[in-house]
Amino acid sequence: MFYAMNRFRIAIGQEEAFEAIWKGRDSSLADMPGxxxxxxxxxxxxxxxxxxxxxxxxxxxxxxxxSAWTKSENFRAAHKNAGDNRAMYLGPPxxxxxSVVEGA
Structure with missing residues (x-):
């Protein structure tokens, strides 16, 4: 199993707008094998x-x-507007x- 995480520092006062962007986007993740x-x-x-x-x-x-997800058309489509809201980010993600070493 593999866990992929991005950390975002979002300007205080922009939290709800950031959440709305994520809730409103079509990532097509569920269509991806794995x-x-x-x-x-x-x-x-x-x-x-x-x-x-x-x-x-x-x-x-x-x-x-x-890795296949990051090279897919679904990935490009999900991230096509990523730069539109730079003002809410304090730096890049x-x-x-x-990778899992041990788990239950």
Whole structure:
């Protein structure tokens, strides 16, 4: 199993707009072989740094399935408007990928 996560630092006051973008987009993830689940997670606000942390978390059968998603037309379509709302982001997202070592 492979977990793909992107961390987003979203400007305080832009949280609901960010969530609406994610809720309204058609990612077509469920159409991809090896896709298992997706969650958008909202963390705590960090007022002294001006952001709220969000994490997109997708779970895949394996890293190859995730890599195929990133090279697919579905991926390009899901991310085509990603640059339209840069003002709400404090920097680019930070990707982190994880393979399961042990689990129950």
């Amino acid at each position: 896709f298992l689940s997706f969650h958008l997670l909202r963390g705590e606000s960090v007022p002294e740094e001006g952001y709220t942390l969000f994490v997109s978390n997708s779970t895949w059968k394996d890293k190859d399935a995730f 930070k990707f982190e990928g994880f």
